[in-house]
Amino acid sequence: MEYFESEWEYLQNPKEFANIKNTNVNVEIDNILIQRENQYKIVMQLTVYNLTKKDMKKLKKLSTFIFKDKFILHRIECSYKTTQKLSSDYPNKHVLIYNVYRIERKKTTYSPAKKIDWFLNSIKYQSNRRLFCQQSEHKHSPSYSGKNQNSKIGSNKSFDKITVSCPKTKFRRITIRLVDDKYQPFWSDAIAVEYAAMPTKEESEKIHLILNFIFGCYLIKIGTTNLDINNKAISEVSVPPEEGFDVKYICHMPEKSIILPIILEVNEADIIIKKISYIINTYLNLDVDLNHSLNLYTQSLISNPNIEIIMLDAALESFAQTMGFEGLAKKKIYSFIYDCGIGTKEDGIITLGTIEDDLRTMRNNITHGQLVTDKQELYYSNLAYRVLYGRILLKFLKINKYYDLTTGVIRPIGQSIDAKKFYRIQAILKKEKYSSSRKYYMDLHKLILKG
Structure with a gap:
């Protein structure tokens, strides 16, 4: 496959170098091969x-x-893994294999003018992919250098991007676009996040976090391409996915977004862009730092279901502490949620809703080591807690609606989950004994679509 630096990250193809003389090890290297493995980890063979x-x-x-190599500097952070055993026909040949944690390729010492970050694990549901409501007029160069074509969505044309202006930032605007199928791995949808100018480290971290929340999935960063003012790559970085989780499994999980269906309520590009622009810019311009809370929320998207609710609760507690609520007792957390405008109070007792009030009990049981034998109960509790956290964040961002993942209904932000509809849906799903959270979420989504 031909290599295009603006279509996917540097290691879209294996990279091989021969007869390398100029190295930092003072050992004559005959051949270097760098490539991604099945789970997108990076290995190097010398x-x-x-x-x-x-x-x-x-x-x-x-x-x-x-x-x-050809005046291009390569810097690779690695660790020795093993030496490949060869046949007796090559007694003097050694192939050393390394795990690679980062590879940087620099063509020049000039400072970059803009950059593209590359991510695995994007949106899967076709209904949510309507977010990408604009077209690029060209290929093989970054989307932000072309003109946007806005139109009503649903035609036979292929829409592949969305551009958002961020006037109070260093980077001014971002374009989020789909990566072509021929570049991304077959087991994952991928996106590019293109910055029109160089962001600060804090800005790019915030963009990553808020996109995770909007998309309802953990975007797995695997590389960066830095460009000059003429949109030519001057440096590229490739990294493996983080350790500790099965990348393919995560990339097959459906997204869990409580905001995308609201952004996409009206099927017109201008309205979609206006809505997502409001969410991104409001988060970027907050006076308080919610990064730690949102990072915990993000980590919960890839957590084992047995601890997912604990991660979500930690995100909620971090949110409360950031807002000045000290103490993690149920009463303190409920006071915080109530002050956010969610829940009701009667005779001094706060209630969040029939479903929501049971979540803290489930969290406490899991925290204290109680085994949840009913997997369906575990999965729907995780989902309901995710909805609760999302409502609090949306309320803080001054958004007055949310998408209830448990029943498939868009509700006012102050309205709790409809317990009657919730239990009716769960009763139908009860016919299937779930051992996989993915199957549960997929079946729930299909049932919701049927109405």
């Missing part, structure tokens, strides 16, 4: 002939490997 014991020891300790 092929060396006539390797001395001293050089072998040096290469096994290698943590930073630097080499130049």
